[in-house]
Structures are given as structure tokens and as C-alpha cells.
Amino acid sequence: MDERAKMSARRVQVYYGTNHALKNVDVDILDKTVTAFIGPSGCGKSTFLRCLNRMNDTVASARVEGLIEMDGRNIYDSRVDPVQLRAKVGMVFQKPNPFPKSIYDNVAYGPKIHGLTRNKAELDEVVESSLRKAALWNEVKDRLAAPGTGLSGGQQQRLCIARAVATSPEVLLMDEPCSALDPIATAQVEELIDELRSQFSVVIVTHSMQQAARVSQRTAFFHLGSLVEYGETGTIFTAPNDPRTESYITGRIG
């Protein structure tokens, strides 16, 4: 196991009912690093991402086997409260999903439920700093009371990032965060991811190999439910070990 590993997964299997969706995955997520999961659709990359904060618990038919540790502790231990885990492992989804509340309340939601602030002033501060970190503050500072659903797609996604950042997670999971965005918004979000790296680990699932190459330091390639190759992004894209990785990167499978 890598010394710098924030989270590490060993022999992870996921079943949806009788469907064996993920087979024998071993991955270490390094601290303060952007890790990209790539692979064709249905390869299991999103499934694996959702194991890291136990979002699969909310799917009744899903069953997870194997070991996933965070800071050396098994997150599937029966004593672990998934609620507490998810406060440390935040998540941003494929489609922007702001709550039908004001911009302010969207960001304040996490701190409020976890009781992270003592008073309104602190909460205001958290909201402001989170929005700043998400590079959204300048655009919305005059209309914090406006509904979050009224923002543009790219702004909504940055609002969701701000919302996730507000609980000061240690790991941030992003499930194809740019797939519903236009190129300009995508560029803004990518820039953001790079900044966030200074504070915590980011795991990003993406369809686009260019995006993985641009934002990540490490890349994992999934194919048909198995982890094919995992390593430095540069290595994966220039000198992959596995012929399947090469085929995917050169566009022969996908």
C-alpha cells in the first residue's frame, strides 16, 4: 500500500442483484491528488466511485464485498455511520442537482446538518468561502437569496461543488461533473478541480480522456467491471502496459 494513500480499496466486488458489476478492484487514492477513472460506459467506474462514500447503500439491490479503507479504517465496518463517512467524502453528481432552495441555503445545508458552525456569522463565512473556492462568489454574491435552480448549468454545477466543499471534506468524489456542461463551463470546473487539489483528494469519473489527461495526476482505466490499469496519468496515456488501455486511448474500443 502506498504511504501517501488517503483511501485504499482491496478486492472490491459489487453485485446488483445477480449482476456482478465490479470485479476485484484494487486502487489507492492518494492525498491531495486528482485521480481520474476512465473507461467505456458501463465499465464500473461510477459504481466504484459510489462505493467510496457508500452511496450504494441507498440502492436496495446493491451488495459490496472486499475492503475499502480510509486513513486505515474500514469504511464498511458495521460501526461506521455512513452519514459521518459522507461528511468526510463529499460527492458531486453528473447532472447539477441544486436543492430547490436559495443559493445560500444550498451551500449552508451541509454545515447546518453536521453542526459545523456555532452562529450565523460563522455560517455566512463558510458559505462565502465555499462559494469563493468554487469560483462562484463574484457571480452570485448579490443574489444569495435567489433560488439555486435559477442559475445556468455551469453555475449550478459549481454551486453543487461549493455545497460539497462547505462540509470541508477530505475526499471529493465527482461523477462525470462536466458531462452536462458546455465547453466554457467545463473549462471553469476543470480549473476549479486543480485548485481544490491543494486542500484534499479529488476523484473524478470522466468519459473524456482529454479531461483526464488535463486534470488528473493519476488515472485508473476500467473495462467490463475490472480495473485494467492504474498509474501515473502520464504513463497511462503515453506508455500503457495493457493492450486494452492502448486500444481505448487510441479510440479502437469504447
Place this chain on the structure above:
Amino acid sequence: MTVGLLSLVLLGLSALSFILGRQKALASVKGDIRNLHSLPSYCGAGVALFTGIPASLLMIIWLLVQPVLIESHVTDMILPEDIDTGSTRELVMSDVLRIAKGVDVLVARGADEAEITKLINNPAALKTRLADARIALAADINPHVAKAAAAYRTKVATGNNWLAVSTLGLAVAGFLFALMQVKSTFRARNVVEAFVRVLLIGASSVAVLTTLGIILSLVFESWYFFQLYPAKNFFFSLTWAPKFGGGSDLGIWPLLWGTLYVSFIALVVAVPVGLMAAIYLSEYASGRVRSVTKPVLEVLAGIPSIVYGLFALMTVGPFLRDWFAKPLGLGESLSSVMTAGVVMGIMLIPYVSSLSDDIINAVPRALRDGSYGLGATQSETVKQVVFPAALPGIVGAILMAASRAIGETMIVVLGAGAAAKLSLNPFEAMTTVTVKIVSQLTGDTEFSSPETLVAFALGLTLFVFTLGLNILALYIVRKYREQYE
């Protein structure tokens, strides 16, 4: 020829014309149906339609118009002095109709026309004969009335004869016309389909006609009521004390108060329980629990309201009286606002829960994921994300439930009582708009006293109330759904 026989003949003619039309179509192409524009059965159907439909329409219109015309003729035979004091022309006319019907019965029992003529000229004998045939008449028969009845009968008989002649004539004409059209190029399918289309449109406007019928009958009868009773008293008086004999107080407020009070209690029972049940079933319950519980709640929804009414009367009423009202010193009434409200609440639980269930399920999963992803518990997600998001829809559902509660009849008839009161004590018997509609309209219904007609004004109030609530609710729910589509 009776109407029933006439309809049968028409039906037979149509069937015959179907066969003839089909044969002619086949004959026109010498049996090679490839040369026909439409299949032979369409040709047959086309001819049958031309035969049957115009004639049937004529028959229906005739049957609607004939009684009106005949009555207006016959009513002239009754002189003003024939109308007793205290009676009206309408009442005398209804006697005429009744005698005419009675004479028909006598004829059916074998009396010949000569005997009838004799009887008409001898009203006293007519009365005894009718009484033998179990047709009771209140007063002695006035000679003019007897004459009028006889005239009515003859006119109806001639009318019916002409009806038969003209209907059958039109049927034959239609048949001949259509049969001449039948040749290889006859676009029978288009004709038939156009006709079917008209039928379909007609069927779909039945709903509109029903609404129209409801509005017209309520408005007209209410208008008639307000001619007899001042609208100001109806809408602003605080007493309801109908007296059959005149001098009634017919203020709507005690009834409205009872209605709203019962509905309020019902909602207090049904909304929290129904909503929580819906939340539990859609967010928490496992598939197996849901598959058992949902049908059970649906059973509750399928039980007719009379059953709930009986439950209120026989079980809940005595229970509430003996365990709450009496020990608390709040009264000894078996029927009470509380009884009706609680039972109605039980009835509404499945209604609220199934409506809310739909609405909660319409909240996208992405929102729940977003909340879970931030580390919210399930109940925090429900309370702070799902519920606020579903709120407009839930408000709509509650409004629909309120409208059901206001319009519910059997539970309040059996559970709430009949005394119109403005009281705050929920264990006292009070009455509602629907109860009074029932009590004013059942039994002796004579549509000329304000005491009876007030039911229509009450019905109009009820209709306006529930319609308003429903339109509002539908609007809210529709807006809500659009938000997530």
C-alpha cells in the same frame, strides 16, 4: 305503434339495409372486391347508417317535442275556474296526465273505447274505475279535466301514428338514397369513419354536458329559491330553522360551520397520518413491506362511505361518547362533529397517502442523492430536501382531500347529527351542508317551497366550494409536475 316497437323496426330496417348495401356493392363489381374503393361491409354499414340515423334522430326530437306541444294544447281546455283555490295549473295538469295514464291502464285491462267514452262523460264512475285499478286521485274529477285527459289521449295517439309514419318514411328515403350511391367508387369507409368520429366526439362531450347540466340545474333552481327567499338572509343569517308552513330561517352559516369543523378535524387526522405513511412507504419501507401495506391501504380507499357512516354510528360514536365526551362533561350526544371528523379522517388517510406518494415519487432521485452525498441522514433528507421540494404538490393533495371532506355525505348524515348549531364543542352534534341537502330533498319533495328549494342553493354553494378547491389543486399540482418534467 309503440316507441319500443318502432325502434325495433328501425333496427331491423337498418340490418336489412346493411345486407342489401353489401350485396349491391358486391354486385357492382361482379364479386371482385379488388375493384371496390371500400370493403363491402363498409358499403353495407354506410347504407345502414343512412337508413337508421336520420330516422332515429327524428324520433328522438319528436318524442321530446310532442309532449310539450300536446300539453300546451290541452292546458287551454282547462278554464281558470277549474283551478281550485290553493291549486295551480301545473297541479291540475298533472291530474290530467295521471287520468290519461289511468285510462291507458284500463284499456290495457280490456276496457273498450266505447266504455271509455262513457266513463269520460261520467267523472264519478271514472274515479271509481280508476280507484279499482289502484290509481288513486285526491279530489273528484272535474268534467273539464276528464275531457282534457281524453283529448290528451287522442292527441298522443295521433301524434304517435304520425311519428311512426314519418320515421319509417325517412328511413326508407335514406335507404334508397344511400343505395343509389353504392357503386365501385363509393367511399363508404370514409363515410362510416366520419360517422364514427362524430360518435366519438359526442361521447367525449358527455362530460361537458354533465357539467353543464349540473350548473344549469343548480343555478336555475337556486334562482327560483332566491325569488322566494331573500338571498341576504340565506348568506348572512346565523340561524337555520326550516318550518314547513312558512316563516323559516334558512341561514347557511350554521351548516357551513359544521361542514368546515368536521372537515378540519378530518384533515387533522388524515394529513399527518397519510403523509407520514406515504413518506414511510416511499422512502423507508422494503419492497416486501410495501407490497403488503399498499394494497391494505388501497382496500381502505375502496370501502364505500356508507360503511364508514355505519362505523361512525355504531362503533366510533358510542366509543367517543363513553370514553371522552361523558367523562370530560362535554355532552352525551352519540353523533358529534368529532365522530364524523375522525371517521372521515380515517377514510381520507389512503387518499392523502396515495396522492402524496405520487408526489413524493415525482421528486427526482438526484436531489436525494445530492443530500445523501453531503452526509445527510434519511430523515434530514426527507424533511429538508424532499418535503420542501414536494410541498406545492402536497398542498394540492391536501386541498383535494379538503374538497372530498366538504362534499362527503354519508358519514356526516350518519355521524354528525342533524341539529344546526354554531358551537365550538366538538362532542356536540352539528350538521353540515350535505346533511341538509339530503334531509330537505328526501321524502316529501314538492318543488315550490323555499324549504325544499334551499337544497339547490346549498348544492350550488357546495359545488362552487369544491370546484374552486379542485381547480386550485389541479393547477398547483400541474405546475408542480411541470417543474420536474
Place this chain on the structure above:
Amino acid sequence: MTKATFRSRKASLLVPDARTKARNASERWFRLTGIAAVSVGILALVFLLGSVLDNGLSAFRQTHIEMAIPLDETKLDVSGKRDPALMAKVTTVGYGKLIQASFQKMLEDRGVDTEKIKPNKLMGLLSKKAAADLRDMVLANPDLIGTTLTFNAMTNGRVDGYFKGRVTLESAERDSNISPEQLRLAQRMADAGVIRTKFNWAFLTNPDASELRPESAGLGVAILGSAYMMMIVLVLSLPIGVAASIYLEEMAPKNIWTDFIEINIANLAAVPSIVFGILALALFVNFLGLPQSAPILGGLVLTLMTLPTIIIATRASLKAVPPSIRDAALGVGASKMQAIFHHVLPLAMPGILTGTILGLARALGESAPLLLIGMVAFVKDYPSSPPNGFFDPASALPVQVYNWTQRSDPAFAERASGAIIVLLLFLLTMNSVAIILRRRFERHW
């Protein structure tokens, strides 16, 4: 950038902090509230059904007294010609005497001590309808005269109630219709096996009876009336409902008029049922002059009430047929109408039938509008067979229930609950058929 000063969370994953514990506790409470709410619903159903069964099951049992009655020609048909018109001259009083004699003789034979009870008190143990029943039997079959008939007389409602625990010796003290003395005699008769309890077929077949004869009140007319109304509802609402749905779902252009129709249908489904009663009274009775209390009238009202349900169900099942079916039919040159009637409609039929049955079930239980159109009247004669019977006065199941709740004798309360059981059984059957249809023919595209 302002430095965030909020509490950092470096707590261990394995040990929940106080706040998490509190949050989890509130989570458990919330879940419990949910379970409680569901349980309230289920308990309500259990109580409701329990109360109905508890009150009503006894209506299906009835105590009888069996006796042999010699039908004496000299008393019943003096002329000896078996002419019904002449025989009808013997009134129920005459038959009552016959019954009384046989009754006394039977008690003597069986050795039941009558304590010299007065004859009218003795006859008070029997239903007042016994004599009329006997007379009807004899008039219907004059050949019985001269034979000895084994006659099953119902006991009086109070005596029946005594054996069902509704009437006690104490309550009889205050009752002008029965005395403790009579009840004690009834008890001795039961001990001697003279009074026997049987399944009460008459409850399902008899017509309604007057206030004084609860024991003979039955549901015959009500069941027949309800059946007639359901026939009318089915025959009218199914074709109209299906036609309307086809038009709205498959053919109608989207314009103001069709929007208006749709809003109308949605609202009609929510109009209080009593308003339909008012409509029927004003339109069908006062304007069109249809006879009150007749099944045709009730059937028409219920049709109007059922239509929205059927239209909504039919449209849903038409919508469930995938467009590819329509395209396929149109693609081989079928007209739009042919595509609908040959392909779409048959595929939607199971759904339509299910919706129709559910609509009928709702109509069967509906009572409020029927109260207003005179179905609540006391009807003693069976309506004749359709179609003429549609115009004869009749009752309906739910209205009969209401009718009986308005009577003062508690025996009618038992009957009302019994009638509810019958009603619920009908509803159960209809709903089960609907569910089976749905399960059997449900299609997933």
C-alpha cells in the same frame, strides 16, 4: 479570502460523536413515526372490518320454529274449487289461527311447559309475517290444501335477538313488544329443541319489511335493484367511456376545446356525489319525468359518476400501448380508425376492463345521490325482469343499509351491518376479478 474558522471534523470514523448520535436518534424517531402512521391505517381497517363483522354476522343466522300444520279444506277453501280468487278471501287472520292451533299442539306434544301463557303472547313469539308467508304458500300452490305442511316459522325479532344476546330479560321488562315471561318460554323451547338456528337465506332473498318485522327484512329487492343499476351503468358507461377516451387520446387535436373537455373530466371526478343526486332530481326527474326510485334513474346517475373513472383508466391503458403498434398498422395502409380499432383497442382492453370493474365497484357502493332520487323509499315488491323492471321501484344495497340505520329497533342495526357484509363481499369479488385480470393480461413493452 476570509479564512474559514469553523470547527474541523477530524473525529474518528468508528466512534460517532454526540451530534451524530443525536441525529441518528432523531432518524429512528422519524422512522418510528412512519411505522406508527402506517399502523394507524392498518388498525383502522382492522377495527372497521371487525366492527362490521361483529355487528353483522348474526344477521345471517335466524331462529326458526318448525311445526306441522294440517291445511284444513273447510277453513281455507270452503267452496272446494281451488279458485284462487275465492281462496284469497281467507285473510291472514284465518291462517294465523291455523298456525296458533298447530303451535300449541306441537308444544304440548314436545312437552314444553307453556305456563298457560295467553295465546296472543304465544303467537308473539312468532314473526308477524308467518301467517302471510303461509297464506302466500297456499295461494301459490292450492294443491297443498288437505295435506299436512311442515312449516318453518321465523321467530319474532325480539326472540331472535334474545338468542343473539341483543335482548335480555332485563330489557324485556321495559319492552312493550316482549315480556320476560315470553323469553323464558322461548328459552324452554330452545332447550327442548323446538327453536332452532339456521342459516338465514331469507336475509338474502326477502324484500324489506316494516318496522315491526325486522326478522323478515331481507336484501332481495336491494340486491336486484343494485344488479339492475350495474347493468345499466355497464351498458352505458363502457361504450361511452371508451369512445370518449379514444377520441381524446388518439384523435383529438390539441386545442382549447379538448383542453376544456379534459379539465371537465378531471373536475367531474371530484364533484361531490350528492351534487349528482341534485342533477338527477332536477334533470331526470323534474325535467325528463323519469320515475323516482327506479333503477333506470339510479343507473343513469351512476353512469355519469362512473364515466370519469372509466375515461381516466381507459386513457391510461391506451397511452400504455406503444406508438410503434400504431405506426406498424398505418405503415401497411390501415386508416387511423382501423389502426385504433384493430390494433390499439384490443391491446388496451384488459386495462380498460380492469378500470371498468373498479368503476362499477365504486358505483355499487355509492349511496348519497340515490337518497335524493327516492331509492330510499320502502319497496316491498320485487321489480319485474328487465327491461320493464328498470322502470319499477327498487332499492339498492347501500341505500338499504342507510334505510335500516334510520329504524329504531336495534334488530335493524344488525341487518344493516349484515347488508354491509354482503356489499363488501360483492366489492371484494369485483376487485379480485379486476386484480386477476390485471395480473393475467398485464403486458410490459
